[in-house]
Amino acid sequence: LxxxxxxxxxxxxxxxxxxxxxxxxxxxxxxxxxxPDKKLYTFEPTSSEEILSPLLGGKINVKLISESWDEILRLA
Structure with missing residues (x-):
């Protein structure tokens, strides 16, 4: 398929x-x-953050992604 x-x-x-x-x-x-109860996560703050602030839940943990990259690829 x-x-x-x-x-x-x-x-x-x-x-x-x-x-x-x-x-x-x-x-x-x-x-x-x-x-409407879901939250978005961003890598870096943007200039429109004030508009989006009710939707934002926090920043993405890039360090955690980098440290886990081999395992992420293995899973995929």
Whole structure:
């Protein structure tokens, strides 16, 4: 099968699944319940941070990603 897009309901959604789908080259399209309660995470603050501040949950831990990169690729 040539998977181009993966769909799931709310219980199948995690940040890790988003990342794995991206690493494997296909889209992840979850149907997410309670979307307004979800938070976004950024690498660096942006100039529009004030507008987005209610949606932001924090910064991405780049050090943790770097330290775990070999394991992430092994999982993918």
């Amino acid at each position: 040539q998977i181009q897009e993966h769909y799931t309901d709310t219980s199948g959604y995690t940040e890790q699944v988003f990342a794995m789908c991206h690493l494997l080259g296909f889209k992840f399209a979850p149907r997410m319940r309670d979307l």
